[in-house]
Amino acid sequence: MKHLIWLVIGMAAFSACSPRAYSPQRTFEASALRSDFELMRKGLETSHPGLYWYTPKPRLDSAFDATAARLDHPLTELEFRKLLDPLVELIHCGHTTVRGSRGFEHWRKRHKPQDFPLTVFEHKGKIFVASNFSDEPGIRKGQEVVRIDGHDALSVYESLKGIVISDGYNQTFKTTTILNNFPTYYRYWYGEKERYEVVVVDSLHEEQTFRLRWKKEQKAAKAVTPAAVTPVPGQVRPPATVPVVRSLGNRNIHLAFSPADSSIAILDINTFGDGSYRKWYRRVFREIERKKVTHLVIDLRNNGGGKVAASNLLMRYLMDQPFQAYQSVESLPYPSPMTRYISERIGRDIMIAMIARKLPEGRRAIRSATRIQKPVKKYGFRGDVYLLTNGGSFSASSITAANLQFWKRAVVVGRETGGGRNGCSAWSIPYLTLPQTRVRVRLPLFKTLTAVTDPNVGHGVIPDHQVVFTAQDIMGNQDPDLQRIYELVRGSRVVKD
Known part of the structure; x- marks a missing residue:
């Protein structure tokens, strides 16, 4: 009987620690967030060999201090990561990124996200449809996108570029990554919705509003997560002009x-x-x-x-x-x-x-x-x-x-x-795992x-x-x-x- 009791206790403990017990709504106290943040900062300062390669130490120190000051209330893991992303971008190292905890990744595999159903590209300060994966055939490639969920489309595009981390001051990595993975980045930064409201300009130069979702038979199977450094999966790559x-x-x-x-x-x-x-x-x-x-x-x-x-x-x-x-x-x-x-x-x-x-x-x-x-x-x-x-x-x-x-x-x-x-x-490039939230930071050595x-x-x-x-x-x-x-x-x- 005693062995049975210990077995039940052990199974309960294992269940509590398992990925299935993960909840994205769980919040972490400000003290836990500050503890993880200081550990991340110390890890970067003692182990990252290119920390000040592109951003001077005084500026980066100021950014660290400003971010730390915002950790004064409970946050979910996702909210914490979104606070870290702009800070880590200042390092300008494409191999240094913030990743979700393993618990989050296991949870995400069981709860498929509802990604934004369009890919887009920017041309001369305007945003256009590159591909349509939605259940609305009326959206055509090349149509101008004016607003997304009430936000100016160009502002959305620029904000997402701002969290893509490239080497140095490079911009082409950012634009290529957003071109290939806009659905994932939009859902990550602006939040997942059952349907997304999109305003486009039609052939008569009039605005049309659509509420879109992914077609059931379509899926963003190869889209990378916002924390990844390479835009290879889900690439938008044109075929050769001359047949090969x-x-x-x-x-x-x-x-x-x-x-x-x-x-x-x-x-x-x-x-x-x-x-x-x-x-x-x-x-x-x-x-x-x-x-x-x-x-x-x-x-x-x-x-x-x-x-x-x-x-x-x-x-x-x-x-x-x-x-x-x-x-x-x-x-x-x-x-x-x-x-x-x-x-x-x-x-x-x-x-x-x-x-x-x-x-x-x-x-x-x-x-x-x-x-x-x-x-x-x-x-x-x-x-x-x-x-x-x-x-x-x-x-x-x-x-x-x-x-x-x-x-x-x-x-x-x-x-x-x-x-x-x-x-x-x-x-x-190991992961630095923050002990309280289990958020991971890629740390090149x-x-x-x-x-x-x-x-x-x-x-x-x-x-x-x-x-x-x-x-x-x-x-x-x-x-x-x-x-x-x-x-x-x-x-x-x-x-x-």
Whole structure:
């Protein structure tokens, strides 16, 4: 009987701690919120190597103090996170974001959200419909959106851009993320509704009001959460202007050839996170050599990054001389007093001890990252290389573009990358879990500097040939980026000065 009683008590305790016991309406006392906030601040100040890279310490300290002063009453987890988002955005580090607790994420999986049913884009200060997932067929692509739930549409768009965190002062990551994930961001910031009120302008230039919800057969299956750093899922990506014939690859890495010009191959790499990259790189570049390709287009648009090793190997297939991809990869003193609050602590401690050399004052440096790398000889490509980039080119893909451009091995076409040209804070990125609310903060541990020696002006890789999408391009699913490359190939105007 005694054992049965203890079993019941144990099951009750487990149930109370389980994700099913989570309630989004639960509020936390101001003292608990302040405790978590101070721990987050201390964690960032002692462990984030790029905390003051773009925002001076006095300004950031002032913002921390102002936010702390607002923690004077109970808040739900979501309200607490929304208070932290604008503060963390001031760090201007795309790898540093606020995430919900695991309890919240488990709860959200069981309670599917009612997202806003339109994607939108901004053009010349106005907001237009990009896609309609609602139950109202009267909303058409290209219609101007005037108001959403009584709010000015442009003001809504700008407010959501304000909580998207990019590297430095970059704006293309923000616009790409909002284009790809407006439904999720709107629901997160403005609140979930059964139906959303939207006012659009019709063909007679008159305003029409609709109350919209997602069509039941439609779902925002691949939309990322506001805390994610990469806009790869749910991407709005136009098809090629000139048809291509797919040759080989998988859903993340695939090679295609243009029937209009047999000398051009297009290698589309959606992520550097594919575990089979070595196999596919070898197959792809062997096929490129077999087809005697002289112009290789590498599409890194909406590639949110991934494995450093995958990025480095791609560069080795393309480089024509030994090169250095990174100047330095260093951390603040590690371990720190905050280490016990980070995720996967034991494994991370072992990993850092193995790959990172200890420097004076306890800092760590990954020496292997700065070694000179040699080009791949067998199947290495030495022809003309063009890179397609946009605001969704982030982290490892931005670093790839930065190095290939810096070492004059590629012509970059498109829009500024979402990741920093000179580097970022990343490499090892655990979660700092706040003990009271269980809210998680992504905390990059290493400051990574690319080989680029130019002054850091807080932006991504600026293309050699910048291409601006018009409203007609977006609505007509055109791809002026690729069209520009065909023009460059035909004109033989490869920038290598």
